Amino acid sequence: MKPEEFRRLPGVKPDTFTKMLCVLGVAEAKRKAAQAYRGGKKPKITLADQLMMTLCYLREYRTQFHVGKSYGLHETQCGRIIR
Secondary structure: OOHHHHHHOOOOOHHHHHHHHHHHHHHHHHHHHHOOOOOOOOOOOOHHHHHHHHHHHHHHOOOHHHHHHHHOOOHHHHHHHHO
16 A cells, blocks of 8 residues: 555554554563463454554544444454554
């Protein structure tokens, strides 16, 4: 996707998206290290998709039900990711 087209979807430039993804990756690694003893299910969507979903939700302000359906998630799970 061209940078101009990409920016129209989440509302940020591709390099900004990449930087945001790096920050989230570091935070996720710290969270997993702190909770190494705990199990749980693996996420259905990648961290990049979670970020894209959150940015699109904030930009378009669709309901969590509609955003969740776009990504194959229940609206409750969608709300947890956005929060």
